[in-house]
Amino acid sequence: MHSTINKYSLVCHTTKNILCGCLKRHSSHFVYHPEPISNELGKTSKKNMYQAINNAMDLVLSKDSNSVVFGEDVGFGGVFRCTSGLRERYGKDRVFNTPLCEQGIVGFGIGLAVAGTTAIAEIQFADYMFPALDQLVNEAAKYRYRSGNLFDCGKLTVRTPCSAVGHGGLYHSQSPESFYAHAPGLKIVMPRSALTAKGLLLSCIRDPNPCIFFEPKIMYRLAVDDVPDDDYELPLEKAEVLIEGRDITLIGWGTQVHVLLEVAEIANKDFGISCEVIDLVTILPWDKQTVANSVKKTGRAIVSHEAPLTGGFGAEISASIQEDCFLHLESPIRRVTGYDTPFPHVFEQFYLPNKWKCLQAIKELVNY
Amino acid sequence: MLSSTISANTEESVYRGINKVNYTSNLNINEPSLNSTVPIFRVLNDVGDISNNCKSIIIPENNDLIKMYKSMVLLSIMDKILYESQRQGRISFYMTNEGEEAAQIGSAAGLNSNDLVYGQYREAGVLLFRGFAPEQFMNQCFGNVDDLGKGKQMPVHYGSKNLNFVTLSSPLTTQLPQAVGSAYSFKRSKVNRCTIVYFGEGASSEGDAHAAFNFASTLDCPIIFFCRNNGYAISTPANEQYRGDGIVSHGPGYGIATIRVDGNDILAVYNAVLKAREYVMTHTRPLLLEAMTYRRGHHSTSDDSTAYRSKDEIKQWSIKNPIIRFKQLLEKNNLWNNQNDVEYEKETKKQLMQSFAIASKKNKPNWREMFNDVYHEIPNSLFAACIEMLKALEGKGKEIFFKIIHDAYEKELVPKDFEKCLLIPLPKKKKSEKCEDHKTISLITHSSKILTNTIYKRIEAKINVNLEEDQFGCDVITDKRSKSWEEANIEKRVRQGCNLSSTLFNLYIENTLKQLREDEFGGIKINGMQAGREQMNSLEDHISQYSDHYPKQ
Numbered sequence: 001m002h003s004t005i006n007k008y009s010l011v012c013h014t015t016k017n018i019l020c021g022c023l024k025r026h027s028s029h030f031v032y033h034p035e036p037i038s039n040e041l042g043k044t045s046k047k048n049m050y051q052a053i054n055n056a057m058d059l060v061l062s063k064d065s066n067s068v069v070f071g072e073d074v075g076f077g078g079v080f081r082c083t084s085g086l087r088e089r090y091g092k093d094r095v096f097n098t099p100l101c102e103q104g105i106v107g108f109g110i111g112l113a114v115a116g117t118t119a120i121a122e123i124q125f126a127d128y129m130f131p132a133l134d135q136l137v138n139e140a141a142k143y144r145y146r147s148g149n150l151f152d153c154g155k156l157t158v159r160t161p162c163s164a165v166g167h168g169g170l171y172h173s174q175s176p177e178s179f180y181a182h183a184p185g186l187k188i189v190m191p192r193s194a195l196t197a198k199g200l201l202l203s204c205i206r207d208p209n210p211c212i213f214f215e216p217k218i219m220y221r222l223a224v225d226d227v228p229d230d231d232y233e234l235p236l237e238k239a240e241v242l243i244e245g246r247d248i249t250l251i252g253w254g255t256q257v258h259v260l261l262e263v264a265e266i267a268n269k270d271f272g273i274s275c276e277v278i279d280l281v282t283i284l285p286w287d288k289q290t291v292a293n294s295v296k297k298t299g300r301a302i303v304s305h306e307a308p309l310t311g312g313f314g315a316e317i318s319a320s321i322q323e324d325c326f327l328h329l330e331s332p333i334r335r336v337t338g339y340d341t342p343f344p345h346v347f348e349q350f351y352l353p354n355k356w357k358c359l360q361a362i363k364e365l366v367n368y
Numbered sequence: 369m370l371s372s373t374i375s376a377n378t379e380e381s382v383y384r385g386i387n388k389v390n391y392t393s394n395l396n397i398n399e400p401s402l403n404s405t406v407p408i409f410r411v412l413n414d415v416g417d418i419s420n421n422c423k424s425i426i427i428p429e430n431n432d433l434i435k436m437y438k439s440m441v442l443l444s445i446m447d448k449i450l451y452e453s454q455r456q457g458r459i460s461f462y463m464t465n466e467g468e469e470a471a472q473i474g475s476a477a478g479l480n481s482n483d484l485v486y487g488q489y490r491e492a493g494v495l496l497f498r499g500f501a502p503e504q505f506m507n508q509c510f511g512n513v514d515d516l517g518k519g520k521q522m523p524v525h526y527g528s529k530n531l532n533f534v535t536l537s538s539p540l541t542t543q544l545p546q547a548v549g550s551a552y553s554f555k556r557s558k559v560n561r562c563t564i565v566y567f568g569e570g571a572s573s574e575g576d577a578h579a580a581f582n583f584a585s586t587l588d589c590p591i592i593f594f595c596r597n598n599g600y601a602i603s604t605p606a607n608e609q610y611r612g613d614g615i616v617s618h619g620p621g622y623g624i625a626t627i628r629v630d631g632n633d634i635l636a637v638y639n640a641v642l643k644a645r646e647y648v649m650t651h652t653r654p655l656l657l658e659a660m661t662y663r664r665g666h667h668s669t670s671d672d673s674t675a676y677r678s679k680d681e682i683k684q685w686s687i688k689n690p691i692i693r694f695k696q697l698l699e700k701n702n703l704w705n706n707q708n709d710v711e712y713e714k715e716t717k718k719q720l721m722q723s724f725a726i727a728s729k730k731n732k733p734n735w736r737e738m739f740n741d742v743y744h745e746i747p748n749s750l751f752a753a754c755i756e757m758l759k760a761l762e763g764k765g766k767e768i769f770f771k772i773i774h775d776a777y778e779k780e781l782v783p784k785d786f787e788k789c790l791l792i793p794l795p796k797k798k799k800s801e802k803c804e805d806h807k808t809i810s811l812i813t814h815s816s817k818i819l820t821n822t823i824y825k826r827i828e829a830k831i832n833v834n835l836e837e838d839q840f841g842c843d844v845i846t847d848k849r850s851k852s853w854e855e856a857n858i859e860k861r862v863r864q865g866c867n868l869s870s871t872l873f874n875l876y877i878e879n880t881l882k883q884l885r886e887d888e889f890g891g892i893k894i895n896g897m898q899a900g901r902e903q904m905n906s907l908e909d910h911i912s913q914y915s916d917h918y919p920k921q
Contacts, residue, residue, distance in 0.1 A: 104579030111549020
């Protein structure tokens with residue numbers, strides 16, 4: 001789908017012009033790179049990410065009569081509008097509010113899935129999912145294993161908004177993916193765009209394993225793509241090489257992919273450094289092979305995520321790269337991430353691993 | 369001082385949070401009524417008589433009564449055997465059901481067989497009543513090859529898809545909101561199923577209990593919450609777990625109907641669950657049932673309950689043994705007697721001991737099972753882990769392998785695994801369809817490859833010193849010492865990939881060459897010419913061509 005830097009740089013300038021007005025309030029730290037327009041998957045229409053997600057759930061509800069969507073404030077459309085119109089279309093026994101209780105939502109979802117219902121749960125913010133940690137880690141992740149495959153909750157998908165939004169502070173900004181990455185049995189996915197959100201969410205819902213689908217909330221309205229109208233699925237456990245390059249591999253997921261895409265453009269234009277940009281897409285189980293192949297070629301790697309440095313998923317990727325690519329490395333592997341502090345409100349722009357921090361790291365590694 | 373008047377007017381609520389409004393001018397603190405308690409429903413008194421006041425209760429058919437009784441006895445005998453086996457170190461862990469047999473069997477009897485059961489961990493009786501065989505319990509406790517859970521979990525973590533009993537997990541109360549979810553699913557699909565979820569009074573303190581009660585109520589789920597209030601959560605007595613009137617008192621707060629029942633009275637539990645089931649199905653509402661009972665056994669084999677409760681207390685409850693209570697009823701109705709008891713116990717013990725012996729001897733599941741069922745499919749990372757683990761077997765693996773080889777040597781029996789091979793048909797020509805148009809190669813198994821390699825390593829040194837220099841193409845030969853090798857007997861052809869093939873060939877041909885060397889006028893005729901040993905090229909392929917012409921044969 002993506003092979004040249006030119007495609008991206010072209011669209012990126014126009015988007016910048018269109019969006020710069022509305023982004024001022026949030027003083028967004030990245031430039032959204034829309035997906036290249038393609039008719040491969042049929043007719044498309046302009047959709048932002050929440051509309052694409054809404055569309056994916058709409059398709060599931062219309063095709064699978066034994067599927068339900070639920071969570072806090074889901075009935076009226078959800079605080080991010082992802083479920084808007086669904087209750088009207090499918091009835092309140094299929095699209096409904098639950099009491100305000102995350103562990104209840106996930107536990108309830110597991111039970112639905114065990115009984116054969118396709119369960120799409122919404123946790124209003126990833127920051128608030130921790131009460132459900134037990135249900136996710138001890139229950140959902142281990143259901144199939146502990147029963148010798150007698151029972152499973154593969155029909156469960158938990159959707160939840162995550163990551164920086166410009167003004168979210170400590171409890172509306174976190175990217176907690178690495179907490180869940182320590183629970184074998186879960187699949188953890190984070191889309192980078194409206195187009196990938198729809199395809200990946202459909203894959204997660206239909207995947208026979210319990211999935212957590214992290215939606216970078218800043219992109220709900222900001223990310224606008226030409227999204228195919230049809231039903232399509234994008235592969236899980238498969239990283240995507242968005243830009244091919246020679247000198248250094250940049251690995252990210254979610255919003256951070258767009259930071260890295262811009263960094264790659266600047267590095268190329270201003271310093272003649274050729275960057276390979278990889279969207280990891282699936283955090284667990286992650287695509288080691290694609291990352292290793294790339295780093296063996298470029299000899300350098302930067303992993304970048306919004307979550308804090310220590311114990312972040314970048315640590316896992318870095319460790320894995322040095323095991324697989326040791327003799328190919330030209331420089332140390334670098335993590336450019338959020339700091340080991342809570343996510344700060346007014347200091348958000350300092351906290352985030354923005355393009356300048358990434359660029360600095362690239363220069364240091366290339367001249368190492 | 370302002371005079372206060374009481375308004376008794378109840379009107380439609382303007383508040384979203386309550387249904388009716390009733391204003392008052394009295395500032396009252398609403399004290400919980402600690403003195404009144406919800407009564408306990410019972411059918412049988414302590415000596416097994418049906419209370420005269422019991423109206424419209426259902427007494428099961430005689431056969432069913434006997435089945436219920438036998439299940440209770442079977443459960444208690446199985447408990448004794450497995451408890452003792454843990455004490456002897458034969459299984460790693462166990463939890464008995466002692467004292468709670470009536471609550472388990474009575475409730476199981478009141479359900480439909482397709483109602484989905486979520487248990488905590490002390491509900492073996494429910495599973496037993498549904499038809500889980502004693503050997504299935506034992507297979508699970510041993511984690512052997514026939515354990516339905518494939519050896520993944522500690523003992524007593526049973527589960528059965530066929531019997532609609534969801535596999536247990538150790539975390540407490542997590543099963544409650546899940547059971548609510550399943551109930552919602554059944555409600556939507558209109559399949560006339562409900563769920564029942566078992567838990568203790570201790571588990572009721574977890575947040576998941578609150579979540580489950582609230583979800584079940586607000587989402588109108590057909591579910592029976594079955595609380596076994598057995599007095600203890602490990603060592604913590606119930607009065608340190610809550611201050612209200614037991615667990616049943618939670619019901620009204622959630623808008624959930626309740627029943628409190630004597631958990632040691634099997635007929636009371638049976639009737640309560642029948643009624644509860646009818647209620648949840650007709651109203652599509654949850655019901656909270658609290659069975660008052662007593663955990664007579666220790667919490668688990670890792671617990672000694674005499675550290676926190678008196679022997680007298682336990683003894684007092686032994687008198688209220690639910691099995692004896694039920695037996696008295698059966699005796700009074702001439703359905704059972706002591707002689708039946710003795711015979712049934714003897715027969716049951718014998719069968720259970722047999723099952724135990726069989727289960728204990730079964731193999732553990734294949735080690736590869738460790739990597740299965742994490743996901744629906746095995747991810748790449750686990751394939752890699754599997755290979756890493758094999759490599760790391762070095763130390764322990766060597767020991768195990770040594771024992772296998774040693775046993776094979778002692779018993780002069782090669783393990784069956786080693787004899788297996790994989791036959792691969794190779795077509796002789798294109799589009800071969802018939803059997804005779806194929807030739808086969810037989811691939812050696814991994815285990816025999818390891819064995820042959822081991823044998824090779826062991827004989828390598830000896831062979832090398834006994835081979836003549838002219839076999840240079842096959843190995844390095846320097847030392848010519850005593851020649852002690854007899855003729856190698858090859859009874860069958862070696863298989864493809866056998867590490868010994870070249871060595872065996874060398875041995876065989878060495879013997880041939882040796883005879884050649886000793887025979888002054890010997891040699892091989894090639895194209896009518898005599899080839900002496902000087903002309904011999906001992907490379908395998910050449911020798912094999914020559915060997916057809918060996919004059920002595």
